[in-house]
Amino acid sequence: MRRVSYDGDRLGLRDVTEADVPCLHAVYGDATATQHMPFAPRTQDDVARLVEQAMEAASAQPRLLYVLAVVDRTHHDVIGVARLHVETDHPHSAEIGFGLHPHQWGRGIGTDLVRLLLSFGFKELGLHRIWGARAPANLPAQLAMLTAGMVEEGRIRHHVHTPHGWRDSIVHSALEDEWIDR
Ligand SMILES: CC(C)(COP(=O)(O)OP(=O)(O)OC[C@H]1O[C@@H](n2cnc3c(N)ncnc32)[C@H](O)[C@@H]1OP(=O)(O)O)[C@@H](O)C(=O)NCCC(=O)NCCS
Structure with a gap:
């Protein structure tokens, strides 16, 4: 199996391991x-199961799911999590998701993370x-994706069911040829 680093x-960005459970939690x-996000805060056990599933998915052939620890290269600690999911029926295309610990917000790291995910993909x-699909009210995610070069494509109505009911998503995307031109 090819590990991501x-x-x-x-x-x-690197593949998650069991040791990352507290940081991801x-x-x-x-x-x-x-x-x-379309779910209530997860318990540590929920996150442990997610990590287990991510590690299993990492050895699938072809590999479709990448759940990656986001590492601060200066301090060598895990400050967030990123997800890239290749579409089964459209393997040229993948959806990304990302989250940082709130202590890290507002210093340009989210934008850097989106750029790094695009480069990786x-x-x-x-x-x-x-x-990537974001909640309409998620301004930091909107700005991070726009600044990183992901254009807004439109709205998917009732895309996800959250603990508060149905929620629309706003879709952003980047295409490889446009991205190279930037
Ligand atoms: C989305 C997220 C990764 C952004 O991380 P971040 O490190 O704060 O992002 P940046 O510092 O690069 O900021 C991105 C933009 O949002 C703006 N911003 C950040 N926090 C903001 C806030 N609370 N209110 C308004 N604008 C904000 C920044 O000024 C920046 O705008 P600019 O490019 O015009 O300067 C972070 O908020 C997060 O982890 N959120 C929870 C998980 C989530 O919602 N993920 C997105 C799923 S689509």
């Missing part, structure tokens, strides 16, 4: 970090299209 200037279990995986 992909570095940018200040962030790195600091994101997925946090009420603020999950406020725009286009250069390492050879994808043609990468897209």
Whole structure:
């Protein structure tokens, strides 16, 4: 199995391991970090199961799911989690998701993370299209994706069911040829 280890200037991406469960729980279990996600804050056991599933998915052939720890390259700690899911029926295309611990917000790291995910998907995986869906009210995610070069495509009505009911999503995408031109 090919392990992911992909570095940018200040962030790195690598496959998650069991040791990352507490750091991932600091994101997925946090009420603020999950406020725009379609699920209630996860328990540590939920996150342990997610990590187990991610590790299994990492050895699938072809590999479709990448659940990656986001590492601060200066301090060598895990500050967030990123997800890239290649579409089974459209393997040129993948959906990304990402979250950082709230202590890290507002310093440009989210934008760097989106850039690094695009670079990973286009250069390492050879994808043609990468897209992300955000809650309409999620302004930091909107700005991070726009600044990183992902254009807004439109709205998917009632895309996800959240603990508060149906929620629309706004889709952003980047295409490999446009991205290279940038
Ligand atoms: C989305 C997320 C990764 C952004 O991370 P971040 O490190 O704060 O992002 P940045 O510092 O790069 O900021 C991105 C933009 O949002 C703006 N911003 C950040 N926090 C903001 C806030 N609370 N209110 C308004 N704007 C905000 C920044 O000024 C920046 O705008 P600019 O490019 O015009 O300067 C982070 O908010 C997060 O982890 N959220 C929880 C998980 C989530 O919602 N993921 C997205 C799923 S689609």
